[in-house]
Amino acid sequence: SFPVENYKDLAAEGFLGLCIPEEFGGWGFSMFEYAMVGAEIGKYCGATALTFNMHNSSMAWSRFMFDMPNLTPQEKAAFAPLRERQFRRAIAEKAIYSQPISEGGQNWTSKPNQTQCRKVDGGWKINGFKKFASLAGYCDYYTIVCTEVFEGREPRHEDTMLFVVHKDAPGLSVKGDWDPLGMRGTNSRDLILKDVFVTELDLLMPRGIFGKTLPNWPHMMVTLSPTYMGIAQGAFDFMVDYLKGKVPGQPPIDRRMYATKRIAVGKMYARLANMRALWWQAFGESKGFPTKGEVLRMYAAQYNVMEGAAEMTSMAIRTCGGQSMLKSLPLERMYRDSRCGALMLPFTSEIMEDYLSVLALYEMDEIDSAPGDEGGARMSLWRGEHGAARSAR
Numbered sequence: 001s002f003p004v005e006n007y008k009d010l011a012a013e014g015f016l017g018l019c020i021p022e023e024f025g026g027w028g029f030s031m032f033e034y035a036m037v038g039a040e041i042g043k044y045c046g047a048t049a050l051t052f053n054m055h056n057s058s059m060a061w062s063r064f065m066f067d068m069p070n071l072t073p074q075e076k077a078a079f080a081p082l083r084e085r086q087f088r089r090a091i092a093e094k095a096i097y098s099q100p101i102s103e104g105g106q107n108w109t110s111k112p113n114q115t116q117c118r119k120v121d122g123g124w125k126i127n128g129f130k131k132f133a134s135l136a137g138y139c140d141y142y143t144i145v146c147t148e149v150f151e152g153r154e155p156r157h158e159d160t161m162l163f164v165v166h167k168d169a170p171g172l173s174v175k176g177d178w179d180p181l182g183m184r185g186t187n188s189r190d191l192i193l194k195d196v197f198v199t200e201l202d203l204l205m206p207r208g209i210f211g212k213t214l215p216n217w218p219h220m221m222v223t224l225s226p227t228y229m230g231i232a233q234g235a236f237d238f239m240v241d242y243l244k245g246k247v248p249g250q251p252p253i254d255r256r257m258y259a260t261k262r263i264a265v266g267k268m269y270a271r272l273a274n275m276r277a278l279w280w281q282a283f284g285e286s287k288g289f290p291t292k293g294e295v296l297r298m299y300a301a302q303y304n305v306m307e308g309a310a311e312m313t314s315m316a317i318r319t320c321g322g323q324s325m326l327k328s329l330p331l332e333r334m335y336r337d338s339r340c341g342a343l344m345l346p347f348t349s350e351i352m353e354d355y356l357s358v359l360a361l362y363e364m365d366e367i368d369s370a371p372g373d374e375g376g377a378r379m380s381l382w383r384g385e386h387g388a389a390r391s392a393r
Helices: 004-012 031-042 046-066 073-092 209-216 218-222 225-244 259-284 292-320 330-338 349-361 364-369
Strands: 116-120 123-133 141-148 160-166 172-175 189-198
Touching: 004 046, 031 046, 031 225, 031 259, 046 073, 046 209, 046 218, 046 225, 046 330, 073 209, 123 141, 123 160, 141 189, 160 189, 160 209, 209 218, 218 259, 218 292, 225 259, 225 292, 225 330, 259 292, 292 330, 292 349
Parallel strands: 116 141
Antiparallel strands: 116 123, 123 189, 141 160, 172 189
């Protein structure tokens, strides 16, 4: 079930304002600080951490993209009241935001979103479908990423628009069941939008800002990884407590004397420390207009965490033994949750392998001509500031 009580606690303690600037009543956390909090939550409940990221991504996009140096004074002037509107809602109303992007069978990193908006009198009408809409039915607002379409012109990434839609907006509905392997508590059902009317006041950011800023703030696209870093740490911590006989509700049996288990613990600690060190460094370097080396580390950290979380939970179950498979203990849930990270867009493990190899092997001005799969996911590959960054350090 959806972790309703966890969200009540997060709201009561002010966590909905984690990434909101202090001048609007938030905590003003950096991306690095947010990642540390997300990982800590992930140690205990992956579904809470993953959905909490959806809320904070909307806040972080408004926070950090506003400060990008490539925005003009006019663009910032148009942006300012829009982001303040969302920040005030999150603080005053304790409003929770979802951020559904996936559309099922559509690789949105390579093609424009199929959910579309069309200009009408007084605003736009949105029509489309969102798959895996985490927080569906439990959030207050949905941040809808869509493509503005025009007569006589093919849909383009440059026409991406972001609107904030209230959960009770006419034409918006939640459909389908949510019965996955892992992350069962996220309630990531289908979101249907049929002639949903929005105005300029509902924009998360002005037209053109998303495409101008996100490619130069690539760390914004790896905010799923704190959840899985937390799951990996949580699995290790549980395993240690289990081998010590210190799991609440379980017999106090000390299993530390077995050499095979001690060897496994040593290997797992080394793997975890490796993952965590690179991940910390990558988030510590998160900023607009990063260097090529910083982007490569970010991709490598994303890959290592998503692959490593699944490895860590699998090894923890093997090391603890048969009882760890029981649903009365959290390791079984951590194992199932960990299997979901490597396949999440925009940066699946396969996409990360491609991006790492392309950036390592090709100069920036060669990337667009580098061989790739038909309909591949290179649209979201970082290309540097005007394709000029070349250093891999």
